Amino acid sequence: MPTYSYANALKNAYKVSWRIEDVLADRRFDPAKRWLPAPLSAAPALGWLGEEGQRALTHVELGAYAHLFGYVEEFIAPKVSALARDFAIDQRVAFDALTNFAAEEVKHMNLFRAVRDRVNGQLGFELELLAGEASTARFVLGKSTGAVLLLTAAIEWLTQRHYLDAIKSDDDLDAFTQTIFKAHWQEESQHAQLDHLETLRAFESMNAAERDRAIDELIELVAAVDGLLRQQVEHDVANLSRRLARQFDEQQSHDLRREILRAKRWTFLLSGVTHPRFEELFHQVTTPAQRERVGAALERLFSA
Ligand SMILES: [Fe+2]
Numbered sequence: 384m385p386t387y388s389y390a391n392a393l394k395n396a397y398k399v400s401w402r403i404e405d406v407l408a409d410r411r412f413d414p415a416k417r418w419l420p421a422p423l424s425a426a427p428a429l430g431w432l433g434e435e436g437q438r439a440l441t442h443v444e445l446g447a448y449a450h451l452f453g454y455v456e457e458f459i460a461p462k463v464s465a466l467a468r469d470f471a472i473d474q475r476v477a478f479d480a481l482t483n484f485a486a487e488e489v490k491h492m493n494l495f496r497a498v499r500d501r502v503n504g505q506l507g508f509e510l511e512l513l514a515g516e517a518s519t520a521r522f523v524l525g526k527s528t529g530a531v532l533l534l535t536a537a538i539e540w541l542t543q544r545h546y547l548d549a550i551k552s553d554d555d556l557d558a559f560t561q562t563i564f565k566a567h568w569q570e571e572s573q574h575a576q577l578d579h580l581e582t583l584r585a586f587e588s589m590n591a592a593e594r595d596r597a598i599d600e601l602i603e604l605v606a607a608v609d610g611l612l613r614q615q616v617e618h619d620v621a622n623l624s625r626r627l628a629r630q631f632d633e634q635q636s637h638d639l640r641r642e643i644l645r646a647k648r649w650t651f652l653l654s655g656v657t658h659p660r661f662e663e664l665f666h667q668v669t670t671p672a673q674r675e676r677v678g679a680a681l682e683r684l685f686s687a
């Protein structure tokens with residue numbers, strides 16, 4: 384069982400901390416390369432697009448990938464900032480670690496906005512991307528802290544998995560993508576550990592009924608994320624059509640929607656909830672019956 388601490392998280396955060404301008408510099412994406420690795424993209428499942436079409440799909444998917452991280456950071460930053468206040472004045476290390484975490488998410492949002500601008504500039508048009516960040520953040524923050532933290536932990540653990548398993552060692556992947564998500568991975572590593580500590584703290588203070596409600600709310604949040612992914616899938620199809628100056632017939636559109644949704648569900652939900660560190664945390668704060676409820680809900684959701 385890993386042991387995490389606020390003090391270590393803060394120490395490591397200071398060690399890896401980067402500036403947006405150093406990550407971006409004058410780097411550009413290489414149009415001849417894939418901008419997202421195969422495990423995070425629908426491209427490998429869509430051979431009929433042809434090599435150029437598959438590559439173009441990773442370009443629009445990367446724009447959405449970066450946008451969606453910025454999108455979820457809109458609720459992570461205020462949540463963590465609120466949690467930090469519980470430690471104010473008397474528990475400085477925890478306060479400092481969480482305040483720094485929130486500040487890093489603010490930096491990431493600005494990084495991802497700049498990345499979006501570079502993607503748009505290089506593609507020559509403005510990508511259609513999921514809107515409504517503020518109302519989504521309000522909806523999420525209306526749920527119990529336990530539910531929000533479990534969703535957040537899943538997201539931050541998946542950033543670790545994506546970089547280490549799919550981005551870091553893919554030699555055919557665009558180098559700018561690697562630079563951006565290496566930087567994000569470095570800071571997110573501490574966030575995932577702090578989520579772990581904060582989730583345990585939140586659940587410790589809850590009675591059985593409150594825990595049960597948090598699990599129901601987690602199911603609601605996962606369903607809401609899935610609904611957002613579905614919306615972005617529609618945008619991805621439109622973006623690809625524009626990028627390739629090509630219309631898709633009904634069967635092709637259906638294929639694109641199905642495979643892009645499958646890739647996004649893996650990327651933003653399943654690669655998080657099946658991460659071993661997330662599973663450990665989830666087991667610590669739930670009963671077998673609650674885990675079964677979540678499992679059944681995920682199955683229902685993904686068979687729809
Ligand atoms: Fe982040």
Ligand SMILES: [Fe+2]
Nearest residue numbers: 488539571574
């Ligand atoms: Fe984070």
